[in-house]
Structure formats: C-alpha cells, structure tokens
Amino acid sequence: MTIYQMVDFLKDRLNEGLGWISGALQYSPGKMDDSGDKESLWSSEDGKSHDMSLTDEAEENYFSFPIDDSLLQTPDEIEDAIERVKALVLETEGVSEERRKLVQRLISLRLRLQDVKEIQEERGENSSEELRIINHHQFIHQNQIVHRSPQYCDRCGGIIWTVVQHWYRCKGIDTEYIAQICPEVGLPDQNFTCFECKTRFTLKNSWMEPRICNYNGRYFCPICHKNNSHSIPARILHNWDFEEKPVSEGSRQFLILMARKPNINLDRVNPKLFSFVEDLNIVKRYREDIIIMKDFFMTCRDAVAQKLLRRLDEKQHFVESSCMYSLQDLIDINNGTMLKFIEKIHDAFERHIKETCQICKGKGFICEICENEQVIFPFDSATHQCSSCHAVFHNICFAKRESCPKCLRKSRRALNVL
Template identity: 45%
Template sequence: MEETVTCLFVCSAACGFCTHAKCLGLITRKCAAIKVCDNPTYLMSVCCERGLSSQSYRCAECRTKIGFQRGLPEARQCDYNGDYYCDMCHWNDTAVIPARVLHNWDFEPRKVCRASKQFLRLLFPRPVLHIQQINPMLFSYVEELNDTKRLREEIIIMKRYFLSCKAALDSKLLLQLQPRQHFVETSDMYSMKDLVDVATDVLLPELAKIHASIAQHIKTDCQVCQLKGYICELCDLREVLFPFDSIALVCPQCSTVLHRHCYMQSGRHCPNCERLSRSTS
C-alpha cells in the first residue's frame, strides 16, 4: 500500500500554529508570538456588549458574514477583546481574562477566539502586569496578594546581603526563585501565572518557604551577614535588626533601621537624621 504523506507547516515562533503547507496562503491571522513580541501588554478593559453592526456583521478576523439567523455562521463573542467571530475563528475555547482578574479578582474562564487564546497562552508566564499602577486597591482587597507583595519586597532587600556574601552566592539559595526570575529583579511586576497561583494557594506557601530559608542564612547561619544588622538607637534593647524584619522600619531619609514602634512613639524621629542635620548646619 502506498504511504500517504501530509505536508504540514508548524510555526517556529513558539505560537505552535499548525497548518497544511498548501493552506499557508489562506492564513489571515497575525502570528500570536509576533504580537507578544511587538506589544506584550494585556487589554485592561472588561469586555462589554456591543452590536454586530459595529463590525458590519462580519467576522473580526476572516471577514466572513456572521449573524444569529439561519444560514449564517454563528456569531461568537470573544470575552477578551469584545469582538465577534465566526465558528471557524472562534472554537468556544476558554481562558482566564486578565482584566477581570485585575479589576474583580475573577478567575472564571470565559470563551475567547482562537487568536486571543494563543495570545493569552503565550503571555501567561510573562511578568507584564504592574498591579500598583493598574489597580493598587487589589492589595487591600486580597490578603494573600498583599502577603505575596510583602515577601517579594523583603526578598529584594535580602538580595543586597547575598550579593556581598560569598557563602550566600555559593549556596545558590536565590536559584530557588529561578522559575520566577522576575521575583529576584523587582517586587512590582506580576505574570498572570503568578496571580493564578496566588488564587489557588500555590504561590504564597512556596514563597514563604524560600523567604524563610534566605532569612535563616542572613540572621542565623552566616556570621558575615549577621554583622550587617542594626541596633535601634531609640531604645535600650540590644536586639539585632534587619531591614526585612516585620518589627523593623527603615528611615525613608537615611535608611537607618529602627524598631517600628520606637519610631512611631518618638514622633517619627530619627537620631541619625538629626546628627546629619547638625553636621551640615
């Protein structure tokens, strides 16, 4: 029996689009991987209802006539961008919508067109969401997200100790965050994967464990790092403080570390700032 070979074209740009080689000329959709590279940002407005007349009753992608009457391809709305598509361009796939997550903490999957599905899948692990700029109130509303933010900020502070400690670099503790490399670089940016992992109670326990192991190195295991601690100048306690301790506060002017409660009781008075002020006057 003669073997039949079907020639396929698979996009090498990471989007995974697959088609017959002979059908390449029929493709009208822009490669999702190229869209991600050109503009790696999400639409941040929640999809709203609008009529088919806004698209002249045609599919937003292939321009086929669509509608809700017999004889016409079914018009299907994409919950990501709000456009309507034919059943060839919209297969009723579902995805978590970033705008609904950022504005409503809503992770219910909703129907999206094929192009949106591919785009959202490729952008899913990328840290492109600056929550503080988009919806800072979300940290007050979602306790787990706020705890994640605090741990990330403290890990960034801990990183300064590691960069000047050979034993810390040799221990490669920061490599525990390699799957989320952006956590070592900044405390502000999040990926959709991060937010899904927060909502499913995956990220916070993982991050707390890493935070604890790094803190143990600095405060207990390493004498070099221990010597870089601070003593509060506002009280008689000889307790060694570190900038990432929950009971500590870093002076916003000179970066001196003090007990949080001592600083507040003193009327936000910093002894080091006072000395600096006297020396320059």
Template identity: 40%
Template sequence: MLPSDCPISPLPRSAMLYCEIYAEVKPGLFSSEAKSQSSDRTMDLGLAEDHFSRPVDSFVASDIEQLKQAIEECKRLILELPEHSEKQKDTVVKLIHLRLKLQELKDPEEDEPNLRILLEHRFSKEKSKSVKQTCDKCSAIIWGLIQTWYTCTGCYYRCHSKCMNLITKPCVRSKVSHQSEYELNICPETGLDKQDYRCAECRTPVSLRGVPSEARQCDYTGQYYCSSCHWNDTGIIPARVIHNWEFEPRKVCRSSMRYLTLMISRPVLKLREINPLLFNFVEELVEIRKLRQDILLMKPYFITCKEAMEARLLLQLQDRQHFVENDDMYSLQDLIDISSGRLSCSLTEIHTTFAKHIKLDCERCQAKGFVCELCKEGDVLFPFDSHTSVCHDCSAVFHRDCYYDNSTTCPRCTRMTERKQDLPDEQDVGS
C-alpha cells in the first residue's frame, strides 16, 4: 500500500486523482509477479517539457499524445519500483501532475459555455468544486475539482460536460407543463414481457434474474427499468395517498422521482371527484376544508379594505395560492402536511389572524357585518362565524338556529323581490 505521507498535499486538486491512480496501480503493487529493478534507474517521462503552463498558441494533438505516453510509462514504472521507496513516491506525484494536465487539455473549463440547451433542458455550468454529486447519465461520481459539470435549472438533471452529447432523456419540467396530472392507478403494472424485457426508458435489456441487467420496478408507473434509470430512489405515491391515505415512500425510477418532486406543490388533485369517501374517514380533511371555505368568505373583505391590502394579509398564503381561489383543489404537499398535522396548525393561525382583523382591528370591515333580521338580537354576524348560516340567494347572514327554525323565506330576499315588482310601476307612472 502506498504510504499515507506521500508528498502530494501541495497539489490543489490531486487528492481525488490520487485515489483514482492508486486504484489503477494497486493490483500491481501487491502482485508477486511485479518486476523489481534497481532504484537508481533513470527514466524519461517527458516531464522535461513544460506541461504545467499553457503556451500562447493552442494545443495540438501531439501534446495530448505525448502526455498519454508519459502517463503510461509512469504507471509502468510505479509497478516496477520497490514498494514504499522514495522514487516510487516521486513517480506517483509526477503521475498526478501528468493526469491533471491531460484533464485540462481534454476539457478546458474556459472553453465551456455557461448555458447549454438540449432536449428542453437548460443546463447551467456549476461553479461548486467541493460538492460531491453523481452524474445522471453515466452514474459515475462528479469530481468538481477536476471536472466540468452542468445542472438543468428545470429538472435538476446533473451530468459531466463530456456526457452532455449522450443525453437522451428530455427535461421532466416540460412534461409537468404539458401533462399536469398524476397517474391515479396504484402501480399499474403491465408486465416485463409487455416491455419486451427492456428498460422502459433507455431500452436496455433487463430481466428479473439480473442478467444482463437487473429489472427494477417503479411503483409510480408500474414499469421496469435498468439500474442506470432506476437508482432505488423513494417517493410518496399520489395514488396510494388518495385511495389508501398511505404516505410510505416507495421505490421509483429517476424520471418519476423528478416528476413527483416538480409536481408536489401543484394543486391538481380534486378530492371530491377522485375519492369523495376520503372525507368520511379523515377528520383532518374536513377541518381543513372548513378553514378554506372560511378564508374564501374572508377574501372579499380584504380585497376591498385598504388596510388589509397595505398589510398584505393574503400574502400569508402565498405558498398555497389555491387556498384563496377555491376550496376543493389540493396538492400532494397539502395532503402530506395534513397527515403530519402541520397544515392544520398553520392554517388555524392564519384563520385567527384574518378573523381578528375583520372583527376587531378594522372598523371598515366591521361595518360590513350583518345583524340577524329574524331575531334582530345579538352581536354583529359574519359569514365565516361558526354559529351562522348564509342565504344562498342574497348572501345575508343569520343565526343558524334562527335560520332553520324560520318557516318563512329570507327577509332580505323578500324585500328585493318586492322592490323589483315595484320598479315597473314607477316607470309607468313616470312615462
């Protein structure tokens, strides 16, 4: 084994290359058949040339070929030199220098554009050098210190610069834009034979026995994928949540994982149409629906109140804008937060803040309250109060007990009807 005190620390990017080179020469270092020669053997690795500073003119192919020859000679010599000798250490350092220079010649960072568009991906060149990532194309580690890499700003697909031209998967965000709806059948498996025993995405031959490649099932699509397209990532499956109220993460392929990640905050689930019985079994859903209905009743007060607009009260729901637009659409994140109890706490707090503004803090909003015309008693009423009922025709507010005990029609509706009947008579008199 190479000693830990090998003098490579001054090199700014050599640590990871050292591991890679060590992996290449390790079998030879421990092989009993390794050649042993005199430690004073002279060598010529082509290091006399200045390979570590960029010349004025552009590099030609001969520069790369010379470096490759020097690298091979250096690797051969490491195997021949005595283990743990000083010359072996020096040769490893020289090999690291040569490999670094070859990488710079093959993939110069300054020649790489900052933005590249491919298959609807918008790839942005990453500047981070210390973050360890994995290439989504070749499944190899991205060494930020010595390799240029890109990330799609839409779906967060990551890859080496050298892998860019090999990408065949379009950006998942385009699918989200054109197909904003979930697969609502639980793991709709069609069978590996229907896929012709090939990966559903890249068409690589797969089998359940792992020969030539292991077939891995995606719990979201129900299809089978190869290990390059399915990394055993896990995600919450919308169909299992809606039909079984189950939130256990299941294994999904890479494209499904990205799709679910981008879709998680989109309000595309209309529960009352997909599974209305869910409200009979999940009490938290009933509570959230009532809070959302109250907030929709509060909204007209805020959009006509100057103080509320200046305080930007409705922006407290900016992360869930659909809550101020309707009361029946949910996102997958909403359902996850309902299950954990987080949404109930936060929405109750916002509901209390809104009600306090209307009923206590703002005189203008207080003036828009109602007095029960059936009993003409009690405090000022608002449509979102728990003990009130609202007329479906004229939106007048009454005490709930008064409204259901009253056998006559709504007094306000009666007045409006009489007023409309009197209007033609006044027009006739005027003519």
C-alpha cells in the first residue's frame, strides 16, 4: 500500500465515520433498548410526576429520518436525490406509512439543499476548501492534523467526536448571544433527554439529575454539564449582573471562545446602561475621543514611527469603532481594569497631540466665534465640530449661533462669485 492509497483508505474510513456520527447526532442513544421503560416515571422537585414515554408517533418520526442524506454534499447530489424520492412518492399509495416517510425525507432534503446553497453562496463559488455539512455544523477539511483539547464545536458548542476534530473544523461562528435570560424550554420539550448527548434522564434502575444551563435554558446530563459557572451575557446586558451561574460545558466553551469578540452593539442592545453605569459612560467617551485622535495619528509621521495605535492591540476593535463591545470589555469595565487601561492610553494620546508633537498640535483650531487664542481640539470636552467643514468651536459659542460661521462665509462667497 502506497502512502496515497493509505490516505485514501483513511479518508474512506473517515467518511464512514462521519456518516455514522451524523446518524448518531440524529438518533438518541438508549432509545432502542428502553422500550420496556414506557411506564417509568420521573419525579420532579415539585412532586408531580411526568410521563416519560414517547408517543409511538414521535418514535416513528425519529427513525424515519434517513442517515445517508447527510453524506450528500453538493446541490447536484441533493437535487438528484430529491428527484429520486419524488418518483418514489408517486409510486406509493395515498395515505400509506411509506409515503409519509418519503414525503418527510423530501422535506428534509429540500431543507438541506437550501442550507448547502446558502453556505456555498456565503463562502463564494471558487473556494477550494473542502467542506462537509452535517446537521448545521460546517466542517472545513484541515490539511494538517490539529490537536486541540476542547471537543466542542466552535460554532454551536456541540460535541464533536475526536476523529472528526482531527480533520475538520466547524467554519461558522455565531455572532450573537442569546438575548433572553435563561429561556427555559422545559424537560418535556426535550423528551426528557440531555440536550447535548440525548441520554435519557430516566433509565430502568437509575435516576440522573437533569442540570439546567443558565445560558440557553436547556437541560443536560452531569457529563455534559459539570456545574461549572460563567457569567451570562443576557444578565449582563439587561441588568449589569455579572454573577457566574452554572452552565453546560458546551455553553461554557462557547462563551469562553466568544468572550473577546467585539460582537455587542450596546447602543442597539441596551443604551440605557450608559446612564446607569458611570464607568461605562466614561469608557464610551474615551473611546469616542480615541476614534477622533486616530485621524490625527494616521497623518502623523511620529505617531506612526512610535506605533502609538499599537498600544490598543489588546483591544484592537477600539481603533475601528466606538460602539462595539466584547463580553470581556464589559467584564473589565465592571471590575475596574478597563477604566485604568483606557485612561492611560487616552492620556498618552492626548499628550502627544496637544504637547509633544508639533505636527499634531498644528492641526488644532481657534474658535472663530470668540476668537480666544487658546487652541482647541475636536476631542476636547465642551467643543462642537461642524459636520460639514470640520471647524471646531466652543460649545457655548456655537449654541449662540444658528449655523456654522465658516460654512456661512463659504456659501456667501459662492453667491458673490455667481
């Protein structure tokens, strides 16, 4: 066997593995051998009992879902399958069980076709990456084996089996947090199974404690939920509440992965926070100043040579806008480290522009209205910058005028020329 044959052999085995895993993701382990368990009861804390059995209907739906369709990867392959299933539907009788299953398969194939097409559009036609889509996970083929200790999907926090993890890495990254505080779904809606691994909470002779995840409100088994805690984005964003609460391992992994991504637009999510949380308001003002200062540095040789903006490397997104926050930013604002960090940078930037750098200093303004000789800058407090000519005035001076004197002068001059 040559090395190439060996690789092909391994790839084939891997594909089989993917098929099996995608099957496992759709099928609930333990479902097949606990049919004698239908009358078993699970007693909840409130003393009420819940019937653990699944209806025959639900059980049927579960098993009628095809395993092989998840191996179809291209729109052509899926369209082909759709045509074949359509033909089969026409051959079956009006209300037969077989027909019902085929129609269901047709629906799932159409959904899959839509998914695959959308994902293809998203990543562009010419991408050479090999992509496999299983359920909602998008796996990109990795040329090198990557050994990462976490075994959860980057996108959804779901479990990924080790064999897959070595070769494929989920491409999609969720950009939004769940906005609702612990959106509890309830055990019956989960069929009394762990949301992650689908293990049933009631087995014949033992009882497993379902643990709620305070991030997504789902119930998990003790293996998928080890009672580790994390602060919850929705609680922070609604109530500025940073208390750590028990979350599932998958959610914890997701929250840790996402913590430094600036994906929260506070102006949109909850602008009221700025008036309730003083430090947040101060940080916001500093960030707005820094965005204005950035324009000075872009055209200043010294600032470039001194790599001034690089001081924000740790918080790269502060250079791009003033409104996007990461979860870690909010945590740092709450524990006081952010204010110290940004104050130091803000002061250093200000000193460069107003004191040490002749180039930047020369870009300051004299208020045309009061003609006071003190130089002012657009990031100074109590100043107003005209949005069209960018001239800067004292706030109180500008308030007395109805419009910008410089713009007025310009338009008069234009009229005279006519």
